[in-house]
Amino acid sequence: MTHEMIIAGFGGQGVMSLGELLTYAGMHEGKEVSWMPSYGPEMRGGAASCGVIVSDEPVGSPVVTEATAVVVMNLPSLDKFEENVLPGGCLFINSSLIERNSTRTDIKVYRIPANEEAQALGNTRVAGMVILGAVIAVTGVVAIDSIGEIFTKVFGEKRAKLWDINKQALERGYAIAKEMMA
Amino acid sequence: MSKILMKGNEAIAEAAIQAGCRYFFGYPITPQNQIPEYMSRRLPQVGGCFLQAESEVAAINMVYGAGGAGARAMTSSSSPGISLKQEGISYIAGAQVPCVIVNMMRGGPGLGSIQPSQSDYYQATRGGGHGDYRCVVLAPSTVQEAVDMMAEGFDIADQYRIPVILCGDGMLGQMMEPVEMGRYTPRKLPEKTWATTGMGSRKTPNIINSLYIDAAILEQKNAELAAIYDEISANETKWESYRMEDADYMVVAYGTTARIAKSAITKIRAEYGIKVGLLRPMTLWPFPSAAIAEAAAKVKAVLTVEMSTGQMVDDVRLAIAGSKPVEFLGRSGGMIPAPREIIDKLVEMAGGKA
Amino acid sequence: MAVVFKKSPVLADVPLHYCPGCTHGIVHRLIAESIEELGVADRAIGIAPVGCAVFAYNYFNCDMQQAAHGRAPAVGTAIKRVHPDSIVFAYQGDGDLASIGAAEIVHAAARDEKITVIFINNAVYGMTHGQMAPTSLPGQVTTTSPYGRDVNHCGYPIRVCEMLCTLEGNQYMERVAVNNVKNVLAAKKAIKKAFQRQVEGKGFSLVEVLSTCPTNWGMSPQEALKWVDEKMIPYYPLGCYKGGDK
Structure with missing residues (x-):
């Protein structure tokens, strides 16, 4: 099984870190992984994005163009990456910030109100973790427990105390997606 | 040793340090800036020297000086910067000074772009500067391979007294992959008896030089270099x-x-x-x-x-x-x-x- | 029989290739004597330039690296960083140092690299047969300024010591000449001081030596020595510009 994902949003939404969490968690589980950021001037403008691959096979191209899952945190990202979802793949839309739905009919779309859910937990900065929980629930790319085990590898020991709220967000997203799937 | 997740550029820098590189000279250019940045943090910790040069031209000549003095030295850059270094690389090849040069290739010609490219192939494989010479050119396709090749690259440079170029691209430099350091087994290498260290008790001076004003002698030198290139072709070709x-x-x-x-x-x-x-x-x-x-x-x-x-x-x-x-x-x-x-x-x- | 003069053992036992009346040989001797007297020949590493003095790597009895045109300060920087106990000196001409290598000399001086630069200013490109140098005087006829250096067309000659001495740091910079006995003795003192400071671990040192090129100036050796007095020294005043401590 090969998961090829694109995670996109605007700067400050933590899309790079989300990708890193998935990549670390995959490596932690003994899988083949790669993380490839978009880089250059466009990082400061519209969409910042990264491609994450978690696979049982050695990773070929680190550039994800035919994605098994795409996460979009803002509208420009939806506009840009909607077409990159493979038929039958998944698209996770942050419905708190994106009003329109996907025009694709050959993919599974999950609209997650990530910012609202994060707000309800008391910190909008964990919106990304809500979506990540949903991604894990739907795709099974990594085990949900793996994120906790590698959290400080991405964010450093200094942020270990933030794990609690992030864990809540992750579990909330996971639960929302499971409900949608049921 | 366990695997760690590293950006290509940082992994290359760490691999160089673990290969014994203690001297880095460079000048900022995208998309390889994580290499000098990493070196500036790490080299002082291991008793090495990081120096941001006034130009690419100065940086490669510092590499020439340090390599000639017997140290493991390197520089890194991206396409336009590598063009500036060509004069120095030619001298390094002529004087047979071992060193490693990393080129994280970006689009060209001219200022081009900062996105990944492989358009410096001719420049890297045909010498790049003036004169009849070659550089060994290594082309890793994964971060792990870049790490392994950095270690071997320094050995190849020392064994044959030749500049070694590691050609990556912006993609390899920016991506993160799991890597394991120290997989490469170092070669047994001859001592650098030719290096400018100060004569000490040595009776004759060591001279690092690429000038052979007598045509017949230069031709002989060219033939010697060609023989080394043949030996490298026989021993080091990899695919x-x-x-x-x-x-x-x-x-x-x-x-x-x-x-x-x-x-x-x-x-x-x-x-x-x-x-x-x-x-x-x-x-x-x-x-x-x-x-x-x-x-x-x-x-x-x-x-x-x-x-x-x-x-x-x-x-x-x-x-x-x-x-x-x-x-x-x-x-x-x-x-x-x-x-x-x-x-x-x-x-x-x-x-x-x- | 009393020995009144003995060649320094730091000079190799080979004939120099310089033209008759050229003062490169004198400066070589002053460097060799300084190294010898300070007892540092075993840890001296020299850098030969591009230009007439390129063969300097054959003339000094110490380890030598030949550098690309203008790059000697960069090469020297690295050698000194690799071997901090070595005594590193670069020998550069005016085209090498003040034109193509202007960036390297400025930044080596700005970093206060603990190296010694001997800068030969003879107001002309020697080896390439007499083209205009960055230090050629206003009105000076050269093979690329056949009507005389026109400052409105190509600017004024660069005074290196004056330019570099504005830099912060522990540098030593002095301009000397080797066109008469008195000046040669003063030059020896400055060159030895430059090396002495490096031995003591002090910063960058540069000695600019006003030198002659009778061949490309189209003069006899005697006329050339006089030309230094009459033309060069007025534009390039002798003296210590920085680091005049005893």
């Missing part, structure tokens, strides 16, 4: 053969482009049943001409894929010498070929079916 056993079509690609080709090969075999394999040069100079010729004999046609408008394809054609059709697929300017483009091209070459 990877991937799914070539039953292949009807051969893709030739290097570096990150080869990874993209591998993805395409997996998909085309599954979707179309077309048997495609890959021959990936791991050294661009010396070039695996014999391996390519041998592999080409067993296939119907060859496709070279590069992030350029067609440079390595010349070497592929020279290797195959007209015995099989050689097609070319290139993206340039910083555009990265998608697996689908490669698949479409191969399907077209195969007449739409297996």
Whole structure:
């Protein structure tokens, strides 16, 4: 099984870190992984994005163009990456910030109100973790427990105390997606 | 040793330090800035010296000085900066000073772009500067391979007293992959009895020099260098053969482009049943001409894929010498070929079916 | 028999290739004597330039690296960083140092690299047969300024010591000449001081030596020595510009 994902949003939404969490968690589980950021001037403008691959096979191209899952945190990202979802793949839309739905009919779309859910937990900065929980629930790319085990590898020991709220967000997203799937 | 997740540029820097490199001289340029930044943090911790030079020209000449003085030294840059270094690289080749130069290639010509490219192939493999010389050119396709090649690169440089260029691209430098340090077993190397260390108790001075004003003597020097290049060609040529056993079509690609080709090969075999394999040069100079010729004999046609408008394809054609059709697929300017483009091209070459 | 003069053992026992009346040989001797007297020949590493003095790597009895045109300060920087106990000196001409290598000399001086630069200013490109140098005087006729250096067309000659002495740091910079006995003695003192400071671990040192090129100036050796007095020294005043400590 090969998961090829694109995670996109605007700067400050933590899309790079989300990708890193998935990549670390995959490596932690003994899988083949790669993380490839978009880089250059466009990082400061519209969409910042990264491609994450978690696979049982050695990773070929680190550039994800035919994605098994795409996460979009803002509208420009939806506009840009909607077409990159493979038929039958998944698209996770942050419905708190994106009003329109996907025009694709050959993919599974999950609209997650990530910012609202994060707000309800008391910190909008964990919106990304809500979506990540949903991604894990739907795709099974990594085990949900793996994120906790590698959290400080991405964010450093200094942020270990933030794990609690992030864990809540992750579990909330996971639960929302499971409900949608049921 | 366990695996850690590292950015390509940082992994390359750490690998150099673990290979005993203690001197880094460079000048900022995207997309390789994480290398000097990492070196500026790490080298003082291990008793080394990081110096941000006033220019690329100065940086390569500092490498010449440090390498000539017997130290393991390196510089890194990206395409426009590597052009500036060419004078120094020529002197380094002429004076036979070992060193490692990293080029994280970006689109060109001129200021070009900062996105990944492979358009410095000619420059790297043909010497690049003036005069009759070669650099060993290593082309890793994964972060792990870049780490292993950095270690071996310093050994090759010391063993043959030659500049070694590691050619990556912006993609390899920016991506993160799991790596394991210290996989490479160091070679047994001769002592650097030729280095300028101060004479101490030595009776005759050591001179690092590339001037041979007498034509006959310079010709002799050129012949000596050519003999070393032949020895390197015999000993150090490296390539990877991937799914070539039953292949009807051969893709030739290097570096990150080869990874993209591998993805395409997996998909085309599954979707179309077309048997495609890959021959990936791991050294661009010396070039695996014999391996390519041998592999080409067993296939119907060859496709070279590069992030350029067609440079390595010349070497592929020279290797195959007209015995099989050689097609070319290139993206340039910083555009990265998608697996689908490669698949479409191969399907077209195969007449739409297996 | 009393020995009144003995060649320094730091000079190799080979004939120098310089033209008759050229003062490169004198400066070589002053460097060799300084190294010898300070007892540092075993840890001296020299850098030969591009230009007439390129063969300096054959003339000094110490380890030598030949550098690309203008790059000696960069090469020297690295050698000194690799071997901090070595005594590193670069020998550069005016085209080498003040034109193509202007960036390297400025930044080596700005970093206060603990190296010694001997800068030969003879107001002309010697080896390439007399083209205009960055230090050629206003009105000076050279093979590329056949009507005389026109400052409105190509600017004024660069006074290196004056330019570099504005830099912060522990540098030593002095301009000397080797056109008469008195000046040669003063030059020796400055060159030895430059090396002495490096031995003591002090910063960058540069000695600019006003030198002659009778061949390309189209003069006899005697006329050339006089020309230094009459033309060069007025534009390039002798003296210590920075680091005049005893």
